[in-house]
């Protein structure tokens with residue numbers, strides 16, 4: 196599908212017209228526009244930033260004694276080997292606590308598997324990992340519209356799980372997090388991952 200060009204409707208949104216001319220009927224539209232950190236506070240300071248304030252795995256900026264955490268920071272994530280701007284609740288809690296502990300004298304690196312959760316009406320959504328590394332996707336469960344209950348495994352080019360996305364499903368959070376945290380290799384286990392009856396713990 197081509198990118199959306201405009202919304203149309205009779206007093207309320209009823210369809211999305213795409214730039215290629217296709218028309219998609221809908222009942223409502225959700226704009227997922229992302230977030231842009233306000234960096235005004237940094238003007239005139241030597242604190243290094245890209246899209247967000249750059250912090251190492253200890254939440255330290257390039258200026259001694261100044262730490263950054265939460266939405267305004269891109270903390271170095273050793274699991275994915277890069278600075279990551281993760282504008283989610285769990286990341287704000289994890290990096291906020293970590294920065295606080297390190298400011299108070301600890302020396303702890305970031306060791307979490309990043310986690311996102313949200314609810315859209317009665318639909319729950321959770322995710323661990325990084326979608327930018329996904330080469331192919333494996334589906335486990337039912338993605339039907341009425342009662343979705345499925346897990347999608349994002350597999351990187353090197354054959355390891357790099358992201359897990361969960362919709363309408365609960366009860367396996369620790370295992371799913373560890374499948375990403377351990378970058379489990381899927382080669383040969385594709386059918387087990389796709390079969391909702393198979394035990395995921397066995398793959399760890």
Ligand SMILES: Cc1cc2nc3c(=O)[nH]c(=O)nc-3n(C[C@H](O)[C@H](O)[C@H](O)COP(=O)(O)OP(=O)(O)OC[C@H]3O[C@@H](n4cnc5c(N)ncnc54)[C@H](O)[C@@H]3O)c2cc1C
Nearest residue numbers: 236264265266267281282283284285287310311312313314
């Ligand atoms: C509409 C919306 C929906 C969201 N839904 C989800 C979701 O479903 N799941 C999820 O995981 N995340 C969600 N998020 C993201 C989540 O809210 C943020 O990631 C999280 O709140 C970040 O926490 P934070 O403490 O880093 O920043 P914030 O919560 O933004 O807190 C920063 C605080 O600093 C204050 N401040 C700013 N500048 C200054 C200054 N110069 N001096 C003093 N104080 C200052 C601000 O007023 C604010 O109170 C959503 C965000 C929005 C906007």
